[in-house]
Amino acid sequence: MILTIDIGNTNIVVGGIDKDKTHFIERISTVRTKTELEYAIDIKLLLDIYKIKADQIEGGIISSVVPQITNIVKIAAEKILKTEVMVLAAGVKTGLNIKIDNPAQLGADLVANAVAGIHNYPVPLIIIDMGTATTLSVVDEKKQYIGGMILPGPRISLDALTARASQLSGISLEAPKHIVGKNTIECMKSGIVYSNAAAMDGMIERIEEEIGCKATVVATGGLAKSIIPHCKREVILDEELMLKGLYIIYEKNKQ
Structure with missing residues (x-):
């Protein structure tokens, strides 16, 4: 399973997905003043709600239209997953x-x-x-x-x-x-x-x-x-x- 995070202007959509199914999809509010720790707590809480342990997630990827907090959320996710999280940006292969x-x-x-x-x-x-x-x-x-x-x-x-x-x-x-x-x-x-x-x-x-x-x-x-x-x-x-x-x-x- 991977963790997907889409940062929008109003909500951040967080999901867990693998090749077979989507395990969960939830929305949290986009708050530009939140710290890395606060976003890490949000992510950890979502995983706990769905009884998913961090070691069940092999990695993560972020798309964002709010550049001010992209890196904050990236670091927050990495605190929980203990692995590097990809950001969809220039240089990432999409095939599109x-x-x-x-x-x-x-x-x-x-x-x-x-x-x-x-x-x-x-x-x-x-x-x-x-x-x-x-x-x-x-x-x-x-x-x-x-x-x-x-x-x-x-x-x-x-x-x-x-x-x-x-x-x-x-x-x-x-x-x-x-x-x-x-x-x-x-x-x-x-x-x-x-x-x-x-x-x-x-x-x-x-x-x-x-x-x-x-x-x-x-x-x-x-x-x-x-x-x-x-x-x-x-x-x-x-x-x-x-x-x-x-x-x-x-x-x-x-x-």
């Missing part, structure tokens, strides 16, 4: 052919998603990752990463709405009973959930128009399960996609 203006700008999380997507699903492929931001990645029929798009995530949209409208209180991100809301809370929930689902349907349609063919669509990320079931297009929900990609990359690079 990236066809964008500056391949170095592509986030490690999107690289891992694409690697797993190509390995597990037919191409061409559209990968939706719904977190702090919603990203769409496009892989063509030659298994090349050709680009994508970034838009505000559902939670950002909801927070912005409640912050700017004094009469609107914070609400949970879940679909109401009716698309046409009967009160303010229902109207807000419907607006956020169904507008994001409709946006995904529309973006998929436009991407397919540009690439000239139908694509397999896969969604992942912490907020995907709140939005994707309301899409009209068929979208595969794979909450373990990132972990699978990190595992594949780890196997390509381990000594």
